[in-house]
Every structure is written in C-alpha cells, then in structure tokens.
Amino acid sequence: MMADPLTLAIPSKGRLKEQVDAHFAAAGVALKQTAGARGYRATVEGLPGIDVMLLSASEIASALVGGDVHLGVTGEDLIRENAPELDGRVALLKPLGFGFADVVVAVPRAWIDVSTMADLDDACAAFAHRHRRRLRIATKYAQLTRRFFAHAGISDYRIVGSAGATEGAPTAGTAEAIVDITTTGSTLKANGLKVLDDGVILRSQAQLAMSITADWTEAMRGSAGVLLKRLGATLPA
Amino acid sequence: MSAFPTYGPDDIAALDEQAAAMLAVFAGRGYTRHEPAILQPAQIFIDRSGEEIRRRTFELSDPSGRELCLRPDLTIPTCQWQVESGRPYPARLCYHGLAFRHRLGGGPTQFYQAGAELLGLEDRATGDVEMMTVAVGALRAAGLEKFEMKIGDLGLFATLVDALDVPAQWRGRLKRHFWRSGYFETLLTRMVTGAASDAERAIDALHGLKPAELRPAIEALLDKEGDAPLGMRTREEIVERLMVQASDGTAPKLDAKVAETVKQVLDVSGPAPTALEQIRTLTKAVAASMEKPLAAMEARLAALAGLGVDPKSVRFVAHFGRNLEYYTGFVFEFWSRDESGPVEIAGGGRYDTLLESLGGPRGATAIGCAIRSERLLAAARRGK
Numbered sequence: 001m002m003a004d005p006l007t008l009a010i011p012s013k014g015r016l017k018e019q020v021d022a023h024f025a026a027a028g029v030a031l032k033q034t035a036g037a038r039g040y041r042a043t044v045e046g047l048p049g050i051d052v053m054l055l056s057a058s059e060i061a062s063a064l065v066g067g068d069v070h071l072g073v074t075g076e077d078l079i080r081e082n083a084p085e086l087d088g089r090v091a092l093l094k095p096l097g098f099g100f101a102d103v104v105v106a107v108p109r110a111w112i113d114v115s116t117m118a119d120l121d122d123a124c125a126a127f128a129h130r131h132r133r134r135l136r137i138a139t140k141y142a143q144l145t146r147r148f149f150a151h152a153g154i155s156d157y158r159i160v161g162s163a164g165a166t167e168g169a170p171t172a173g174t175a176e177a178i179v180d181i182t183t184t185g186s187t188l189k190a191n192g193l194k195v196l197d198d199g200v201i202l203r204s205q206a207q208l209a210m211s212i213t214a215d216w217t218e219a220m221r222g223s224a225g226v227l228l229k230r231l232g233a234t235l236p237a
Numbered sequence: 238m239s240a241f242p243t244y245g246p247d248d249i250a251a252l253d254e255q256a257a258a259m260l261a262v263f264a265g266r267g268y269t270r271h272e273p274a275i276l277q278p279a280q281i282f283i284d285r286s287g288e289e290i291r292r293r294t295f296e297l298s299d300p301s302g303r304e305l306c307l308r309p310d311l312t313i314p315t316c317q318w319q320v321e322s323g324r325p326y327p328a329r330l331c332y333h334g335l336a337f338r339h340r341l342g343g344g345p346t347q348f349y350q351a352g353a354e355l356l357g358l359e360d361r362a363t364g365d366v367e368m369m370t371v372a373v374g375a376l377r378a379a380g381l382e383k384f385e386m387k388i389g390d391l392g393l394f395a396t397l398v399d400a401l402d403v404p405a406q407w408r409g410r411l412k413r414h415f416w417r418s419g420y421f422e423t424l425l426t427r428m429v430t431g432a433a434s435d436a437e438r439a440i441d442a443l444h445g446l447k448p449a450e451l452r453p454a455i456e457a458l459l460d461k462e463g464d465a466p467l468g469m470r471t472r473e474e475i476v477e478r479l480m481v482q483a484s485d486g487t488a489p490k491l492d493a494k495v496a497e498t499v500k501q502v503l504d505v506s507g508p509a510p511t512a513l514e515q516i517r518t519l520t521k522a523v524a525a526s527m528e529k530p531l532a533a534m535e536a537r538l539a540a541l542a543g544l545g546v547d548p549k550s551v552r553f554v555a556h557f558g559r560n561l562e563y564y565t566g567f568v569f570e571f572w573s574r575d576e577s578g579p580v581e582i583a584g585g586g587r588y589d590t591l592l593e594s595l596g597g598p599r600g601a602t603a604i605g606c607a608i609r610s611e612r613l614l615a616a617a618r619r620g621k
Binding site for chain 1: 464
C-alpha cells in the first residue's frame with residue numbers, strides 16, 4: 001500500500017489561479033490533472049507522493065489552519081482571518097509577489113470630520129449615544145476587524161457580515177463603514193468611500209504556507225522539501 | 238473543570254441547596270424571581286455589550302435567518318423584561334440560571350449565575366448599600382465566610398476628567414478608554430505631544446472663522462462631497478462634531494502635569510481608606526468636584542463595616558471598571574482563592590444607562606450583582 005501523500009492546496013479559479021500556475025511553471029513545477037477529477041485534483045510531474053487539491057482561496061485558508069492540508073497557496077488576509085496571529089497553526093513560508101491587497105478600514109468620504117481611527121472612535125461613540133444603536137461595520141473579516149478595532153480602543157460598533165460587494169454597504173444603507181480589501185482604491189472611491197489614514201489593517205499578498213497542525217510524516221517532509229526547494233522556500237525545522 | 242460538564246447527583250443537590258439559600262436571601266429583601274429565555278435574540282446583546290462580549294457569545298441563526306444567541310448574561314434580558322412589562326419602578330428582580338460564554342483559554346462554556354437587579358431606585362447611595370447587603374448576604378447564606386472584596390467607581394474618574402481643562406471630545410475619549418490599560422497611556426501621551434490632531438484638513442479650513450461663520454463653512458465643505466453616502470450617520474452629526482473641534486482650536490495639547498496626575502490617580506490601588514486618601518491628595522487642585530464621589534465611596538465603606546466587612550480589607554482599585562461595557566459607576570467584585578490563585582466569585586455594579594437604552598424611563602438607575610454558582614460552591618467547600 002502506498003503511503004499517505006503530501007497534500008498541496010492551490011486556488012481553483014480566477015486571477016489568483018492563473019498567477020499561481022504561472023509561478024509554478026516558472027519554477028519548473030508542472031501540474032498534471034488527475035483523470036476523472038474534473039479539474040479538482042492534480043499531481044506534480046516528476047514528484048510522486050504529492051496530491052494537489054484545487055480549492056477556493058478561502059477554503060485553502062481554513063484547511064491550512066485546520067490541518068486538513070499540508071501546504072497551500074492563498075492570500076495572507078484569508079489565513080489571518082482564520083488564525084490572526086497564526087497561533088502556531090500555520091507558518092508562512094514565502095510571499096509570492098502577487099495577489100497584493102490591503103485590508104483597510106474605509107468610511108464615507110462625506111465624513112469630512114473623520115480621517116483617523118481616533119476620529120472613528122469619537123464618531124462611533126457619538127453615533128451610539130444619538131441613535132441608541134451601534135455604528136455598523138460591514139465586513140467578511142470579522143476576526144481581523146475585532147482585533148484591529150480593539151487595538152485602536154474602539155468598542156462602540158457592531159460587525160455585520162458581508163458575503164460580497166461590501167463596498168456598497170454604506171450606499172445600500174446596511175452599514176455605516178466597511179473593512180474590506182483594496183488594491184488600487186478605485187472601487188472604494190467609486191462607492192464614495194475613503195481609507196482612514198491609519199486604517200490599513202494588513203498589507204496582504206499570496207503566500208506559500210504550511211499547516212503546522214496537519215499530520216506530518218518523515219516521507220511527507222521529504223516530498224515537501226523537494227517541492228519547496230524548487231519554489232525557493234524551505235521547510236522550517 | 239471540563240468545557241462540557243456533567244453534573245452528578247451530589248453536585249446537583251449541592252447547587253440546588255446553594256441556589257435555594259441565595260434566592261431566599263433575595264426574596265427576603267423583596268426580590269421576585271424571573272427566568273428569561275436561554276435562547277435570546279442576538280441583537281440586544283450586540284447593541285448593549287459590544288464586540289468584545291460578542292466574540293465570547295454563542296451565536297446561531299434559526300431557519301428564517303434570525304440571529305439568536307445563548308444568553309451570555311441574564312442582566313440584559315431581565316432589564317428588558319422590566320422595561321417591556323411596563324411594571325412600576327423601583328423594581329427588585331432576581332434570577333438563577335445558566336449563562337454561556339466562549340472560554341478563549343478553555344474552561345466551562347456554561348455556568349450557573351444567581352443574580353439580583355435593583356432597577357429605578359432614585360437614591361443611588363441607598364441602592365448601593367442595598368445591593369452590597371444582598372450580595373454579601375447571599376454569599377454568606379451559601380456558606381462562604383472568607384472572601385476578598387475589590388471596589389472601584391467609574392463615576393469618580395469621570396468626575397476627575399470633567400474637572401480637567403481639556404477639549405470636550407478628549408474628555409469623552411478619556412472616559413471611554415480609562416479601563417483599557419496600555420491603550421489609555423498611549424492616548425494620554427498623544428494628547429500631551431499634540432499628535433492627536435484629527436481630520437486636520439477640515440479643521441484647518443475652518444480655523445479662525447467666527448462662530449456665526451462656522452456652520453455655513455462646514456455645510457459648504459460637505460456639499461463639495463456631493464451625494465456621497467453617509468450611512469445612518471446624519472449630516473448634522475458631522476456638522477456638530479466639526480463645530481466642537483473648530484471651537485476647541487487646532488491641535489490642542491494636554492498639560493503634561495495634568496496627564497501625570499491622571500496616570501497617578503489611575504495607579505492608586507490598595508486598602509480602601511488609604512487609597513481614597515491618596516486620591517484626595519492627588520486631586521487637591523480640583524477638590525471641590527472630587528469631594529462628592531469620594532464622600533460617596535466613604536459612605537459605602539461605612540456600610541460595609543456595618544455588614545461586618547472591614548474597610549481596610551477591601552481593596553480599592555482606581556482603574557477597576559470591568560470589561561462589561563454597560564457599567565457606569567460603583568463596581569465591586571468578590572474573590573476567593575484556590576490552589577491555582579484568585580478566583581472571581583461574584584461581581585456587580587451600577588449601570589445607570591442600560592434601562593434607558595432599552596427604552597425605559599429617562600435616567601432610570603440600575604445596580605445589580607451576579608454570583609457564579611459553581612465557583613461559589615467550590616469556594617464554600619474549601620472553606621469547610
């Protein structure tokens with residue numbers, strides 16, 4: 001019987017998938033689709049013992065944190081949303097130089113009295129006092145938001161979950177401000193929002209990451225070592 | 238204790254007996270028992286307690302998508318019942334039941350709480366004494382003879398800040414953050430160095446305008462943003478905040494000596510009578526304002542002496558405010574010790590804004606306490 005394979009999770013769709021494919025190809029790591037797996041499974045040519053799984057970027061982050069895969073490529077923002085301080089569960093092995101996105105706090109541009117987190121704190125407190133309810137922050141990054149706001153000393157707010165198009169929440173009236181990713185800021189601008197001066201929570205990019213909580217055998221460490229060497233990274237001792 | 242405890246027959250009998258003893262003390266003082274639902278709409282907790290409590294609250298949704306939670310405390314639903322029932326004030330309510338919290342470092346996620354709430358009694362001093370009497374009585378009825386008491390007063394610090402010669406917005410910030418150690422010190426430093434210059438671009442544009450010119454100038458600035466969204470935050474809120482900031486002047490600084498005094502006051506901690514004297518000395522410059530809250534604290538100590546609790550054994554901690562954000566004034570905790578160190582057995586205090594925020598009468602006062610049943614039982618057993 002064959003030993004359990006090392007599992008590597010990579011994005012299954014979108015711009016990130018294209019960039020990962022190109023990066024792997026340039027490093028001489030060629031992926032071969034597994035027959036009958038409908039594009040959700042692959043192997044690495046010349047490196048047996050590695051099972052490649054194609055998952056959504058957010059699934060990869062939770063699989064890394066949960067120990068369901070050994071290695072993965074996904075956005076640091078998604079990894080930290082699942083494990084804010086990495087918590088000894090995930091190790092970031094190599095920033096890949098693409099997939100750049102900042103997780104930021106953005107408020108309506110018309111809030112001309114608010115340009116810092118301290119201003120937002122005042123605005124939140126005044127809002128809670130006047131409206132008898134908390135100012136709403138729309139985000140899919142609840143963990144990152146809570147930590148950042150706690151650090152900034154802001155407590156008079158509430159998070160409303162957002163599945164997509166977070167930047168439209170203030171216009172739609174479902175939130176007053178947002179925490180979301182931005183690359184150029186143009187989407188925020190188009191929606192009448194501005195990033196706070198000290199409102200950058202995380203400067204994120206795609207990361208090659210390792211799950212510390214996954215079950216690792218010596219054989220797996222061996223396979224991982226060869227793969228990582230090609231990708232210009234090493235396995236932590 | 239396990240995260241998912243199973244109570245055996247001995248524990249159940251002991252907890253029942255203890256609960257009965259505590260509820261009898263509450264009943265003897267005129268408190269009637271109410272049992273709110275375990276499953277609650279999440280909204281009232283989120284709006285009242287903030288995200289810090291929320292991250293420790295078990296949230297779930299029903300099939301229609303309504304957000305629910307397992308009650309993280311019984312105070313808020315008890316107060317809500319009082320408001321919605323339309324019953325007269327003052328009201329004396331008590332409860333004994335399960336509460337649920339995520340334990341970030343492990344430990345039980347459900348626990349029994351016995352508690353009493355005194356709602357809408359106008360005379361705060363009388364209410365403070367009654368609640369301490371009820372709490373001490375309940376602990377003793379459960380067989381706890383030895384405990385340590387810690388007290389504080391959020392009102393005392395608010396009074397000090399109000400007496401300071403600083404911009405109104407800063408006063409608000411100082412009051413909101415005094416219990417966040419670390420962050421508060423950073424805030425003070427920023428104020429001393431003048432680094433807390435907010436939305437400077439807007440303020441600079443307004444600088445030097447006469448009061449009558451301010452509002453039109455701000456309105457003009459806002460108009461430049463066109464129809465950009467505001468969320469629920471109104472235009473008037475923005476105008477008001479800028480008016481206050483503009484009249485405070487640009488980039489004001491906090492006197493370093495004042496900041497030092499504030500820090501020293503917050504550092505005061507020790508046997509209550511000595512601690513209060515220290516605060517009295519430190520705040521001599523604003524003695525007229527401080528006398529009232531200091532005298533009120535001394536009156537509470539006298540009441541504790543009457544209950545057989547030596548004031549010198551009570552620890553006054555100036556920065557003590559509890560992380561439940563709805564507390565507003567006098568706060569207290571009872572502690573015991575086990576093999577691993579001090580254990581909080583009970584806590585409570587004044588939360589004079591909660592009833593109004595739930596739709597109750599304007600300015601309705603409230604004070605309450607909550608006792609952790611399992612911890613009390615363990616402490617009482619240790620004492621035997």
